[in-house]
Each structure stands twice: as C-alpha cells, then as structure tokens.
Amino acid sequence: MSAKKENRIRAPRGTSDYLPERAASILWLDRLAGEVFSNYGYQRIITPTFEDTALFTRSIGEASDIVRKEMYTFEDRGGRSLTLRPEATAPVVRAFIEHNLGSQSLPVKLYYFSNMFRYERPQAGRFREFWQLGVEALGSPEPSLDAEVITLAADFLRALDIREGLMKIGSMGDENCRPQYTLILQKYLEEKRDSFCPDCGERLKFNPLRVFDCKNPECQKALGDAPKMIDHLCDECRDHFDGVRRLLKEVEIEFSIDPMLVRGFDYYTRTTFEIQSSQLGAQNALGGGGRYDRLVSDYGGKPTPAVGFALGIERLLAALKAEENVDLSAPRKIDVFLIVIDSEHRDQAFKLAIELRRIGLSAEVDYMNRSTRSQMKLADKMGAEYALILGPDEMARGEVVLRNLSTGEERPEKLSLVADKLGKIKGFE
C-alpha cells in the first residue's frame, strides 16, 4: 500500500479519473443526447480512437495549432504514423467515404459521443483528454440543414436546462468569395500593421482571419472598421446565410450575428457558429460547428456538402454545476439489504441476494463480517428501502424478517417466498 510517493504512478497530465459520481454524469448526458438526437434522426457512430495521421493534417490544416503542436502522434510497431483523434469530423467523413454511406438516402445524419486528445497545457475547461458530443449531417447544401443542426444544439442545451448559452453565428463564405475577401482584409491589415500586436503581425501573413480572434484590446479596437466577411459574401453565400437566419427565427432560436467569429479548423465554409457561456472562464465555448462543403471531396469522395457541430462535455458539466439547475449527485438507492445475524447463514444470504438481483431488484449484503448493528447502519446509509434480516430463530422456522426501513414496520416472511413477494412489491414479475 505504501509505495513511495515518488514511485507512484499517477494519471497523466491533463487527464482525470471519472470516479462513479462523475462517470454517472457523463453517462446521463450520453443517454439524454441519445434521446434528443434520435428525435432529430441522428444515429450513433463510433470510429477508432486513433487514425492515420494524414487524416488530421489534411483536414484541420497544416498551419493550425492543433496540427502543428497539439496532436498525440506516434508510430506503431508496423511503422505507421498514427494520431489519437483531436476531433471527430475528419474520422466521420473518412468513414462516410470508406463505407460509401453517400449511396444511402441523403442526408446521412450521425452523432458521436467520444473522447478526444490534444496535447495542450491544461487550464479551466481544457484538458488533454476530453469528451465531445457532436453531430455530422452529410449530403445537403440546404440552409435548413444548417438551421436544423444549430437548433439541435440549442435544444439539447435547453433539455439540460443550461440557460447561459449565447449562440453566435457567422459565415465564412465559399471558394468564390473568401479568397477575394482575404485579400481585401490582408491589404487593410497591412496598412494598419502598426496598430496590431506582434502576434497579429504574424497572423496576418499566413491566416489573416485569425486576427479577429485576438484578445488584445488594441487589436480589437483597430479591427472596428475592418472589412467583414459577411459584408463581402457572394450572392449565393448571402442567400444561404439569409436562409439560415430566417429559419432560426422561425423556430425561435435566439442568436446573434458575430462578424468576427473565426473557428479553428480550415475546412469550414459558409455557416459557422459557436455557443458561448459566461459561466466558463477563458475557455468559454460550450461548443461550435459549421458547414464544410469541401471536406468530403477533398478526401476523394463524391462532392458532398455537410454541416456539423461538437459540444464539450466537461464544459457542459461545468456550466451545469455553475448554474446549479440540475442536481447531478443524486444519492444511490438500493431496494434491499440482507442482514446476517449468525454467520452460519452467510451463504444463504449470498444466494438470496443473487436471487433478488436476478429478478431485477438491487440487493446488497455485508462482506466485512460486520455486527448486526453495523449492518443496519450500512443499510441505512445505502438508502435501502427494506432490510431482510436472517435471524437464527426465524431461519430455524424457514422464515426471515422483512423490515421496511422508512416506517420501521417489520414482519416475518417465508424464506422461500420472500423474493417473489419483494418482486411484486417493487413491480417486477
């Protein structure tokens, strides 16, 4: 037990053990997501934990921070370069192409709930292993699909009773209007270069849109009258964006237009969105997503427009906790606790416990040779509804005592019939 602390192995940095209480919260979210998402027609997909490294370098963007310094990349014994998934859109798209899911009726609507890995310095709401819940809808360019996905995200937050989520939406344009806009922006930024911080000086060279993300107040001020993508959309993109906004209003989703919204992946086109929470600290995004019309064809699939989003599970839990709207720490309750008075009846208690469990009741027994009194205390602490007492006198008559722990009422029952009886009381059989 007392291994020297220096030698003790701990969970790796940025990871954590989800002990029963927290694990239960995660599973609860998973189950709730399953309910809400299936109403919207999304089906669960599970992809591998690791993928060919090239899958991510190509989709996320060579220049992005995630690819440059945040991936868990390793070589396996066969010399393949593999990477623990930092996000799930690329794997889902890969699976979509690999299994020719595009030949089904479109759109194909999938959701996932899985762990992601990013080599980052841990911080509030940011970990090296974390969980994401997300959807991908592939096959339609219609604004209604964007609106559906955004509504689904908002409805899920509503189902969780998270009220502080702020929906922000924007548009990145497409291959027609974005390159032109980028040039206009770059030119503007170059002219006002001295007003920006050194970081932004770098950004404007390889990814000028990123300048919008800077938190430096000086930079934000200088950006005030910078040209915005949403003012330079081509006609098609403008119509699309208008369509998304109109539909969101139809279904009463509250949102604001954020002309400065920039997301971290290079593959987005047209609609992007992000849900921010004031409860979260610096890492304030509960989730986000957008449209990626080029990704499937970039991977060699048939051109397939698509849209999706991801929510951060740990951040949802943090927001839930901060808002205190939901009690995630419901105490465990059991149906029956079996109390052994004479240790010669332990085997019978063991058998009876299993019999009760097999008919669907939760039953517990003492494993520590506790006194009767201590067993009663345990039963109480576990929130047991009944205590089943195996006393030598009753056992000699083939009976046990059934005690209702909330009323204190107790009476003898035939040992051979007590399981059936409890099953009936609890509504089984």
Added chain:
RNA sequence: GUGGUUGUAGCUCAGUUGGUUAGAGCGCUGGACUGUGGCUCCGGAGGCCGGGGGUUCGAAUCCCCUCAGCCACCCCA
C-alpha cells in the same frame, strides 16, 4: 510553449518568528445498544507535510530543482 499561483490524512483545511511524538471537521471503522438503522457520546485506523537536493544543532515552515493542480496567455470543446 510562456507567465502567475498553490501543493499538510480519502475530502475540506489549521499549523503561530524553523524547536521535542503533525492537528481539526467530515468520511471510514469499532463500541455504548451481547438480534435491529437514521440522533448522541466514546475509541481506532489513516500522513516520511507532492518528490529530490541544500542551509541549520534542528525544516511542514527558509533556498534551489522537479512533478502535479489551479488560473491566464496561446489556442479551442
């Protein structure tokens, strides 16, 4: 990767200007109640004071290094 801050029992924390066997509450456990819980009372287990090195007669307390947590930058879920 950079900066700030913290690190004492399972948990939340005390620990006085460095001074003998390191404390509390909760939790765990035994008992008071020899076959019966929730309250109360009494007892017990559990810490090389994150780890390593140094200063000192003496370090949980001072110094250095390291690891980890937290917070921020960066970036994003």
